[in-house]
Amino acid sequence: MAEISFPLPDLGEGLIEATVLDWLVSPGDQVERNQPLVELETSKSALELPSPQAGKVIRIHGAPGETINVGEPLVVFEVPDNTAGIVGTVPKDDAPKRRVRLSAVLDED
Amino acid sequence: MSESTTATLEAAAVAGTRPVRLSMQQALNRALDEILATDPKTVVFGEDCGRLGGVFRITDGLQAKHGESRVFDTPLAESGILGMSVGLAMAGFHPIPEVQFDGFAYPAINQIVCQIARMNYRSRGTLPMPITLRVPSFGGIRAPEHHGESLEALFAHVPGLKVVSPSDPHDAYHLLKYAASRPDPVIFMEPKSRYWQKGDVETSDGGTLTGARVVRPGRHLTLVAWGAMVARCLQVAELAAEDGIDVEVLDLRWLKPIDAEALAASVGKTRRAVVVHEAPLTSGLGAEVAQLITQSCFDTLKAPVERVTGFDVPYPSGDLEDEYIPNIDRILLGIQRVLEYRRG
Numbered sequence: 001m002a003e004i005s006f007p008l009p010d011l012g013e014g015l016i017e018a019t020v021l022d023w024l025v026s027p028g029d030q031v032e033r034n035q036p037l038v039e040l041e042t043s044k045s046a047l048e049l050p051s052p053q054a055g056k057v058i059r060i061h062g063a064p065g066e067t068i069n070v071g072e073p074l075v076v077f078e079v080p081d082n083t084a085g086i087v088g089t090v091p092k093d094d095a096p097k098r099r100v101r102l103s104a105v106l107d108e109d
Numbered sequence: 110m111s112e113s114t115t116a117t118l119e120a121a122a123v124a125g126t127r128p129v130r131l132s133m134q135q136a137l138n139r140a141l142d143e144i145l146a147t148d149p150k151t152v153v154f155g156e157d158c159g160r161l162g163g164v165f166r167i168t169d170g171l172q173a174k175h176g177e178s179r180v181f182d183t184p185l186a187e188s189g190i191l192g193m194s195v196g197l198a199m200a201g202f203h204p205i206p207e208v209q210f211d212g213f214a215y216p217a218i219n220q221i222v223c224q225i226a227r228m229n230y231r232s233r234g235t236l237p238m239p240i241t242l243r244v245p246s247f248g249g250i251r252a253p254e255h256h257g258e259s260l261e262a263l264f265a266h267v268p269g270l271k272v273v274s275p276s277d278p279h280d281a282y283h284l285l286k287y288a289a290s291r292p293d294p295v296i297f298m299e300p301k302s303r304y305w306q307k308g309d310v311e312t313s314d315g316g317t318l319t320g321a322r323v324v325r326p327g328r329h330l331t332l333v334a335w336g337a338m339v340a341r342c343l344q345v346a347e348l349a350a351e352d353g354i355d356v357e358v359l360d361l362r363w364l365k366p367i368d369a370e371a372l373a374a375s376v377g378k379t380r381r382a383v384v385v386h387e388a389p390l391t392s393g394l395g396a397e398v399a400q401l402i403t404q405s406c407f408d409t410l411k412a413p414v415e416r417v418t419g420f421d422v423p424y425p426s427g428d429l430e431d432e433y434i435p436n437i438d439r440i441l442l443g444i445q446r447v448l449e450y451r452r453g
Contacts, residue, residue, distance in 0.1 A: 087164060087210070088250030088427075091302045096344040100441040102352035104448035106329060 006052055006075045008068045015042045017069045020062040024048070025075075029057045037075060055079045128279075128309035136278035136310050137167045137243075137299065140285040141205065145175045148203060151289065153180045155190055155207030155243075164209060165245055165304055187213050191220035191242070195228065198238045205289060207243045211298075212255025212424075214244060225294045226269030240294045241285070246274065247337050247387050248434055249302025251427030258424050259388035261335070264296045265365035265397070272365040274298040276324070276339035278308040280362065283315030298364075300337035320368035323375065327357030330381040330444060333372065333398055335361040338385045338435065345440045354444065364394060372398065373405035380406070383415040383443045385435050390418040412450030417443040 011018060021039040025031055036048040038060075055077030062068045131139065144151050153168060153175075159182035162169030172180040183190050187208055194204040208214045214221070221242070229237045248257030264272045271293055275281035281299070288295040316322075324339060325346050332342040339360045346356035359375050361367060376382045382402050384395035399414035417435045425433050 087256055088252035088301075090305050091249050091251075093306065096348060096437050098348050098437050098441060100438045100445065102349055102354050102441060102445055102448065104354065104445070106354075106448070 001078050001080060003058065004053070004055065004077045004079055005073050006077065007071050008074045009049075010070050011040070011042055011047065011049075013044060015044065015070070017067050018042045019067045020064050021046060022064055023060055025057050025060070027057055027059060031055065031057055031077075049074075051075075053077065053079075128311045130307050131278045131282070131310045132305050132307045133275070133278045133281045133299070134166055134304045136282040136308075137285055138169055138171070139310075139312075140282045140289075141168060141171060142174065144205070144286060144289045145171060145179060148289070150201060151179070151203045151205060152197060153205045153207075154183050154193075156183055156185055156209045158182060158207050163207065165301065167243070167245075167299075167304075168207070187215075187217035188220055191217040191225065194240045194242070195220060195224045195238065198225075198228075198240055199236055203239045203241075203289065205241045205243060207245075209245065210252075210256045211244055211246045211258040211260055214260060221264075221270070221296075222267050226267045229293070230269060237292045238294045239289075239292050241288045241291075241297050242294065243285075243297045243299060245301040245304075246298035247300050247302065248424060248430055249300075249337055251430060253426065254424065257427075257430065259336075259386065259419070261298060261364045261386075262388060262392060262394045262397075265367075265394060269294065270365060271295045271363070272298065273363050274300060274336040275362065276300065276303065276334075276336060276360050278306075279310045279315075280322075280360075282310050282312065283318055284362065287315070287318040298336060302337045303340060306340070319363065321362055321371035322360045323357060323371075324360045325356070325358040327355040327379065329355045329379055330383065330447060331357045331359055331372075331375045331379045332383050332385060332440070332444075333359050333361060333375075333402075334385045335364060336387070338387060341435070341437065342385055342440065345437055345444070348437065348441065349444060354448070356444070361398070367394075367397065367401060369401045369405065372401050376402050376406045377409065380409050380411045381447045382406075382410075383417060383440065383447055385417045385440055385443075387419050387434050389421045390416060391421050393418055412447040415443040415447050 018040040021041050024036050031051045033054045034050045037051050038049050058078045059076040061073050158168045159172045190206050194206045197204045225238050247259050275284045334342045342358045349356045384398045395416040402414050417440050419433050
């Protein structure tokens, strides 16, 4: 298994920090891509931050009320080693399927 | 398990006499790590090869271990990556550059064909090019354009280049170490769709690393393949066995030079052959293989050599990939055509 850290992204308008309002996931949760992770408040607005990827949450940073700077770790995911890189997907090793059957009389001369 | 058995097994593992189970990714990473550790002249570089560890994790952890001067990132310019390899080789280094994807090799064709392939010849042997160019190759991972191409015929056509493609983790580990030890430039085509499948790697004994390898013996017909198509041909061989057809699978491994003797030995026995590759049909390596077989086995062949290949179109988008890459049914149909053939 590999760990992937998700740092607090730039939430727009050049804001440099955000305050955690409420966590919507806990360590140990399996999350899907785009699933809301956390409610944050900036000096402009409150918002729900979606997950950038699927994976198991193993650490969260910042208790409700604490402030996190952009670029600091927010969530650490655990993902299987056999996930694809930046491009493409890991092919499934499905059981082979066939429609064609061979029929031949072999003349073994 | 008794304590003494455990101790024996551990000792065997330490001595490297027991196979380790690795993915091709891990096997290649391990091979690079060992090459870097034993040959101080080796340098590894390419797009995202350093800090990130490669988009396929093949160079993962190598920069941290061997330093930024030996494992490093390059700009997004393949002509620069290969041009720099020429200069490094001239200066006595053993470069192992990476072109991140097959289709990214095109911008570096001038450096590969006009410099790397012929510098040794041009300099009367005074400027050898001990370069191992790693190219994640072939399709099968639902990637966009330029990420699923099969360039083996292009490279094999260039005098001065050697071309090899492993089909499993064991061969990947040993063939990469072997290629890196050669004085000539080697194009090392890694079947990217097989990166994640695990296999036993006998690190202490690579076996024969030159030429082709019979991966499944059979009596009635030889399937010739390389790279990712070897695994598919093994599946086909199992299915053919259900129908009473005993198929031999020959992994060509080296695509330049091609092991003509192994082709002659296998097809001389089975008297029937089908070549399978992902690359387009026309002027693909299948034609070369078919000719070599015809040359050695013309008198005993039961049927013309069949080719089951990709189509003469640009590599399609991921959604159409399964229609393009030879699938099980298309290979079985190729076998059927050979079995049905009658002279006259």
